[in-house]
Amino acid sequence: MRAVGLITEYNPLHNGHRYHIQTAKQLTGADCTVVVMSGNWLQRGEPAILDKWTRAKLALQNGADLVIELPVYFATQPAHLFARGGVTLLSALGVRHLVFGAEHPQLDFARLARTLAEQRADFSAYNATFATQFNAALQAATGVTLTHANDMLSFCYYVANQQLPRPMTLLPIQRQRADHADTTIDDRHFASGTAIREAAFARQWTTIQPVVPADTFDQLQRQRLQRWADFWPFLQYQLLTVGVAQSGQYDQMAEGLEYRMREKAQTATDFDDFIHQVKSKRYTYTRLQRVATAALLQLTQAEVQAAQAQPYIRVLGFNATGQTYLHQVKKQLEWPLYTKINKDLRQHAMNLDYRAGRVYELVNGQSQDLYRRPWRF
Amino acid sequence: MRAVGLITEYNPLHNGHRYHIQTAKQLTGADCTVVVMSGNWLQRGEPAILDKWTRAKLALQNGADLVIELPVYFATQPAHLFARGGVTLLSALGVRHLVFGAEHPQLDFARLARTLAEQRADFSAYNATFATQFNAALQAATGVTLTHANDMLSFCYYVANQQLPRPMTLLPIQRQRADHADTTIDDRHFASGTAIREAAFARQWTTIQPVVPADTFDQLQRQRLQRWADFWPFLQYQLLTVGVAQSGQYDQMAEGLEYRMREKAQTATDFDDFIHQVKSKRYTYTRLQRVATAALLQLTQAEVQAAQAQPYIRVLGFNATGQTYLHQVKKQLEWPLYTKINKDLRQHAMNLDYRAGRVYELVNGQSQDLYRRPWRF
Incomplete structure (x- = not known):
């Protein structure tokens, strides 16, 4: 039994994502589609509009056979770490092909990745302004600049894949729309996640219906929809009360940014205003x-780095095909496989995902880990 | 110019408090009444129903000449530290008489305090279950047990006063009602703060009108009223996200209590339910x-103890008499006198009061320190 892998966020799952799943199956002729999906917190540093269980269900309803959670310590990271998390998870699950969308799939990503690797560029040093510094290094090494989000992410998949003892076969495909962040819906069947989320919050249902599967349309109308504004009171409270010695330890907090965030939290009127006030070059x-x-x-x-070094496979759902595949690879898994949470996991191995879920739950109101199978x- | 001092919370200011102010003036013949009042967070570990500025104004409208804030690092402490804060603040302001209500003013508090002091009882060791352990020590030393809240507080005033280089004259008076926590209003002019707060949240205005001054009645109807339920979402969020290594450092957190609080925060439905679940013998x-x-x-x-060692005098309000008195004592003050906050005070000396005000403000909506005179x- 052969599997094809996808690294996703499904925020929310739309027609472009369904096309992605179908194409992945056709291209590879795989028996099983394994989807690694961010949990409740996403790569662009925001809450998912629908919780991870709803999104996992939508994935299964639209062609996925097995859905695995990308843990929060990979999901909320810069592109190279997000990519590393997804690629190593799929590889650990014995997946041989990875299919992903790029704005320019014709680019020779493999050569670019090898060339940059030869320059021994250290990605871990690019935390501060990753895109810019990374592109400077890439430009110096190859003469190419990657300005589109999914070209960049695709490149990161190649870099992460090269570091695997047994690399997968990577298959970039053309994205249906060039601009991921496009906020208008002008195509008959495809629209960006950003445009769909904005329409959902505005309750413009007739705009959304043509561009998402029926199940997504149904869930968007039935479930509580989350966005940053919902969590702003907690963030503001936290930044006002925590000491800078503590907030300086937060992941990705650059030197001095904790002071700036504390100061702006005092005058900001909402989350957008806060981020605008903190923004600098x-x-x-x-x-x-x-x-x-x-x-x-x-x-x-420290927590994030420790967790990244001891990953696990958290199953969110599967069908008969996915179950058979899981059974097939179970014995060779190097990482622990978790299908439910217990007190020990909650306090230790899965502590960060559990915490991330508890905070999401404060707004969403649905248990994210306890009692979930x-x-x- | 001679001053009499009062240590108060005014949650909210009622007829019993007005009687207290009048009696203090009559008993001592003082020219100036100096009121030290808890800020927005009180000795019983709860938010004040009205903010500190409203309560300071009510104090001035009802006989106080000068109102000083009891900083949060004294106000939210066990009785002996609350008393020490109030007594040392008044003494620092040159006050010679302290008048306070007790359930049994006829008790020889001074003798009890001296006797216990001779036993070299160390109050700072009684943090865990102060009332019980303290009474055990008092019983052993004097044969007397103090079971009423204001008898206990009165005793603490004596203990703190004895430690001053130049002790004040202490004058206990009979409290109008024996039971501070009585929740019924059955007297024509007097009721407990607890009963008044409950009636205010139930909007039982006709019940409240006879037992509070007109200005208090007016403010209770006009202002936003605060209680723990308002802050529960923030507390729950905090307990769910903070690490136990950090929460174990919180003031008055006893060994192991941080684990119990974290666990109960996950299942509690509201603040009362949370406290009930955490409660043990x-x-x-x-x-x-x-x-x-x-x-x-x-x-x-660590923060609280450091702040207690470097106190200051924060002025919330005064009339002409209070201003004259302040002017008189200003030159001999050993502690800094603050009438407004600036960036340096906010980040250093007054950091804890500022933080306490910012959290209160998240619910109350009125600036508690910035731009206030x-x-x-």
Whole structure:
């Protein structure tokens, strides 16, 4: 039994994502589609509009056979660490092909990655302004600059894949829309996640219906929808009360940023105003949102790094095919496989995901870990 | 010009408090009434129903000449530290008489305090279950037990006063009602603060009108009223996200209590349910509420102790008499006198009061320190 892997966020799952799943199956002829999906907190440093259980269910309803959670300590990281988390998880699960969308799939990502690797560029040093510094290094090494988010992410998949003892086969495909952050819906069947989320919060249902599967449409209308504004009171409270000695330890908090965040938290009227006030040339909005997420979840850099070094496989759901595949690879797994949480996991190995879920739950109101079992389709 | 001092909370200011002010003036013939009043967080570990500025104004409208804030690092402490804060503040202001209510003013508090002092009882060791352990020591030394809250507080005033280089004259008076926590209003003009607060939250205005001054009645109807339930979402969020290594540092957090609080925060439905779930024989409700306050404000024991060692005089308001008195004592003050906050004070000397005010403000919506000047009557 052969599996193809996808690294996803599904915020929310739309027609472009369904096309991605279908294409991955067709391209590879795989028997099983394994989806690694961010949990409740995402790569751009924001809460998911629908919780991880709803999104995992939508994935199973739209072609996935097995859904695995990308833990918060990988999901809320810069592109190279997000990519490393997804790639190593899929590889640990015995997946042989990875299919992903890029704005320019024709680029020779493998060569770019090898060339940059030869320069011995140290990605871990690029935490501060990753995109800019990374592109400077890439430009110096290859003469190419990657300015599109998914080209960049694709490149990161290649870099992470090269470091595996037994690399997967990577298959970039053309994204349906060039601009991931496009906020308008002008195509008949496809729209960006950003545009769909904005329409959902505005309750513009007729705009959304043509561009998402029926199940997504149904869930968007039925479930509580989350966004940063919901969590702002907690973030503001936290930044006002925590000492800078402590907040300076938060993951991705750059030197001195803790003072700036404390100061701006005092005058900001809402989350957008806060991020605008904190914004400077040194940091991108995405970076600041990731730091805000770390502050909200009180994730320290030490905790995140320790967790990244001891990952696990958390199952969110599967169908009969996914179950057979899991059974097939179970014995060779190097990492622990978790299907439910217990007191020990909650306090230790899965502590960060559990905490991230508890905070999400304060707004969402649905238990995210306790008493939850994987979906069985 | 001679001054009489009062140590108060005014939660809210009622007829019993007005009687207290009038009696203090009559008993001592003082020219100036100096009121030390808890800020927004109180000795029983709860938010004040009205903010400190409203309560200071009410004090000035009802006989006080000068109102000083009892800083949060004294106000939210066990009786002996609360008493020490109030007594040393008044003494620092040159006050010669202290008048306070007791359930049994006829008790020879001075002798009890001297006797216990001779036993070299160390109050600072009684943090855990202060009332019980303290009474055991008092019983052993004197044969007397103090079971009423204001008898106990009165005794603490004597203990603190004895430690002053130049002790004040202490004058206990009969409290109008024996039971401070009585929740019924059955007297024509007097009722406990607890009963008045409950009636105010139930909007039973006709019940309240006879037992509070007109200005208090007016403010209770006009202002936003605060209680623990308002701050519970922040406390729950905090206990769910903070690490036990950090929460174990919070002021008055006893060994192991941080684990119990974290566990109960996960299942509690509201603040009352939380405190009930955490309650055990080892801790009183009041003690647990004080710990909850320290957790909410992220006050560590180290911070509180450092602040107690470097106190200041924060003026909330005065009339002409109070101003003259302040002018008279200004030159001999050993402690700094603050009438407004600036960036340096906010980040250093007054950091804890500022933080306590910012959290209160998240619910109350009125600036508690920035842009505020003392009332001038």
